[in-house]
Amino acid sequence: MSTLTKILIVLLTISSIFLCGIVVTYVANADNYKKLYEDERQAKQLAVTRRDAADKQLEQSKKQYEQQEDKLNKQITALKADVTTLGGQLASVKRENAELLQRVTDMASVVESASQTAKQQTQLFKDAQEQLKQLEARQTRQGKELDETVAELIAKTAIIETLESDKKRLEEEKYALQSELDKFLRQRGKEVSFVPTVTPEVAPAPPPIPSVPREIGLKAVITAVDLKHAIAEISIGAAHGVKEGMKFFVTRGSQFVCEIVIFSVDAETSVGDLKRMDQLQPKVGDNVSTNL
Amino acid sequence: MSPEPRSRGGNMAAPSNLYTVILALALAAVAAVAIFVAYKCYVQYDTIFGGV
Numbered sequence: 001m002s003t004l005t006k007i008l009i010v011l012l013t014i015s016s017i018f019l020c021g022i023v024v025t026y027v028a029n030a031d032n033y034k035k036l037y038e039d040e041r042q043a044k045q046l047a048v049t050r051r052d053a054a055d056k057q058l059e060q061s062k063k064q065y066e067q068q069e070d071k072l073n074k075q076i077t078a079l080k081a082d083v084t085t086l087g088g089q090l091a092s093v094k095r096e097n098a099e100l101l102q103r104v105t106d107m108a109s110v111v112e113s114a115s116q117t118a119k120q121q122t123q124l125f126k127d128a129q130e131q132l133k134q135l136e137a138r139q140t141r142q143g144k145e146l147d148e149t150v151a152e153l154i155a156k157t158a159i160i161e162t163l164e165s166d167k168k169r170l171e172e173e174k175y176a177l178q179s180e181l182d183k184f185l186r187q188r189g190k191e192v193s194f195v196p197t198v199t200p201e202v203a204p205a206p207p208p209i210p211s212v213p214r215e216i217g218l219k220a221v222i223t224a225v226d227l228k229h230a231i232a233e234i235s236i237g238a239a240h241g242v243k244e245g246m247k248f249f250v251t252r253g254s255q256f257v258c259e260i261v262i263f264s265v266d267a268e269t270s271v272g273d274l275k276r277m278d279q280l281q282p283k284v285g286d287n288v289s290t291n292l
Numbered sequence: 293m294s295p296e297p298r299s300r301g302g303n304m305a306a307p308s309n310l311y312t313v314i315l316a317l318a319l320a321a322v323a324a325v326a327i328f329v330a331y332k333c334y335v336q337y338d339t340i341f342g343g344v
Contacts, residue, residue: 001311005311006311009311009314009315010311012318013315013317013318016318016319016321016322017318020321020322020325023325024325024328027328027329028332032336033336034337035336
């Protein structure tokens with residue numbers, strides 16, 4: 001065996017061992033592509049399955065979305081109709097609110113006028129009470145005066161009776177003297193002369209002069225007016241001399257308003273019909289008087 | 293390396309077995325690698341030479 005052959009054998013052996021080591025190392029460290037492939041294929045199948053499921057779910061979601069959209073569209077339509085209806089109701093409620101506010105304002109003014117009228121009535125009541133007290137005091141004073149007058153009248157009546165009896169006695173004495181004088185004159189042959197009485201005959205009392213109704217100047221104000229029934233109430237009554245049928249003239253400043261013909265009289269107030277109500281209408285506070 | 297016996301006078305000298313052992317060792321290594329590679333191919337791909 002030649003030396004070259006030997007060298008070749010040795011080189012062949014060394015290279016074979018070296019290559020074998022490289023191959024073993026490579027094969028031992030090589031990736032398992034089949035396993036990787038299987039894994040990838042399973043992953044792909046799983047992804048495809050998930051995609052199909054996702055597609056189905058997407059379709060179901062689309063159907064649900066469409067159904068939900070239809071339902072919501074119907075609800076939107078219904079709600080729009082409700083909104084329209086509620087808008088109408090809101091407008092009507094606003095109108096009612098405005099009307100109620102107007103009524104509240106009117107009622108407030110009415111209440112204010114009523115309270116003012118109540119204050120006036122209270123003041124009138126106080127005035128009437130004051131006048132009543134004055135009248136009671138005057139009545140008491142007049143009662144005393146009446147008692148004194150009655151006592152004086154009784155005394156004077158007694159005096160008159162005494163004078164009457166004296167007068168009768170004097171007349172009897174006068175007749176007696178007259179008869180004695182007649183007898184004496186007849187005895188003397190003289191005529192009987194008529195002796196006039198000393199006291200002249202009292203002429204009959206003239207008939208009482210009819211009392212002419214004096215022109216009374218009653219003045220008052222209107223305390224209440226009812227234009228519907230054309231009646232009004234004034235602040236004076238029987239205590240002031242008002243009687244049924246009296247006519248009052250209603251004036252406001254220098255303007256003539258109407259006439260009031262009294263048909264009901266109380267102690268402190270009177271009520272009458274409104275007459276000749278042409279241009280102006282009477283109201284509370286207008287002046288009332290019997291004379292223009 | 294021992295000197296190789298030469299044939300003298302037409303007599304055949306016994307060849308040295310050292311290089312034969314080296315060759316056998318190299319062959320065994322190659323065979324072992326081939327077996328290992330075949331085993332790995334079979335285990336990983338269920339076949340030795342590939343194909344569908």
